[in-house]
Amino acid sequence: MEVLVAIFFFIFGLVFGSFFNVVGLRLPVNKNFSTDFSICPNCKHRLSWIDLIPVLSFIIQRSKCRYCKSKVSYIYPMGETVTGILFTVSYLKFGFTLELITALLIVSMLMIILISDLTFMVIPNKVLLFFLPLFTIAHILQPLHSWWASIVGALIPFGMIAIIIIVSRGGMGAGDMKLFGVLGFILGLEKTLLTFFLSCLIGAIVSTLLLFLNILKRKQPFPFGPYIIIGTLISYFYGNEIITWYVNLLFPIDTQASLTA
Template identity: 50%
Template sequence: MDIVYSGVSFVFGLILGSFYNVVGLRIPQQTFLSSSRSACPACNQTLRWYELIPVLSFILQKGKCRNCQQSISILYPLVELLTGIGFLLSYLHLGLSLDLWITFSLISLFSIVLVTDLRFMLIPNKILLCFLPVFILFRVLQPLEPWWSSITGAIAGYGLLALIIIVSRGGMGAGDMKLLGLLGIILGFPYILLAFFIATIIGLLSSMIMMLKSGFKAKQEVPFGPAIILGALITFLFGDYLVEAYLNLIWYGK
């Protein structure tokens, strides 16, 4: 049965990843509720069903539109593949449990924000509001110890970035602030601080890679939203191990 559930998790992730591409592209443009079918952004040709198969269509079409031969953004199959692999690894690590569904939700949020932040440098409020009741429900069904840790985590996450924004005079976006506050509901306090620390490292590495690619010639803004969610995901799955390893390192260092 593990093989079946693993396969279902991967395929489920691929399909949802394709949907998250649509969500991430349409919500910032206020076209999510539009009844129009998916089309090539270059020639506006409506896509057929066999052009919408996650990852496989991109490979078979060699990354190009069948109609105009315009290159298709690598972001589409990347989001699909990341979501599929993320769902698969989550099942293998957690099995069938409530934590698995929490992880699925975090990966889903990551996939959508990856699209919106990379394409538009934006984390729409509508997306955060959709996940807010889901995260609250998870913490009602499986409260943290103590239960008010979710509240303090949300306050700490929101307040930390609010302070950074004030001190840096806009060095970070309000969307990042709301996002960290939302994730605080799941992680609680003080783990939301660990998530932010990990996110900062991921963001720094991403900035260095972009600087190397540009030859240090241009100052480029780096989307921080995906790094925040990735930091939260790592903390949710491995936070206890990381804290224990850190404490052991300090203890043996004395």
């Protein structure tokens, strides 16, 4: 039974991932995503339902437009597949609990931001403002920590990024700062600081690799949002385990026992 439910959540995620692609690609350019029909960006032909089946249409049409044969961006199946996987992970991690709502909201917000930041290097304010009240309601229904922890978790990371922006003269964007503010409210201070550390570490490793492969040039702008998203997902799903491991590494169990003896 659980396997069938997991499959349902994966398909559910594929469908929502397709919608998140539309929102992430249209919102930054102020294009209506609720009424406008989907079209090929190259030939402007209106797409039919057979062109819009998540992942399958991309595979069947061999990543090409059915009408003009132009290449279809891999961002579409990537967004759909990752959303499907993360919806499934959310269910397997939390089951049918109230925290599942929070998990699905986090994944949804992050996937829209991922598409938008990869394409336009923009984290839309409208996305953050839309999800923040939903996170507030979810926090009321299933508090992950105290309201004080949420406020401190939002203000301190927000202030840290603001200082980095001022000192580096734009080394990070205001969108990253606002995103960390929202994440701090959801995750609390400890997990948000872990997110910041992980995103910087992952960003440094990936950017160094891209520079080595000559894919990225020195001083070439690149979106930091994807690294924040990866760090957030790791912190949210496995942050407690990582923090416990780190504390035990600094203060081994034998040492803790002797201190309390």
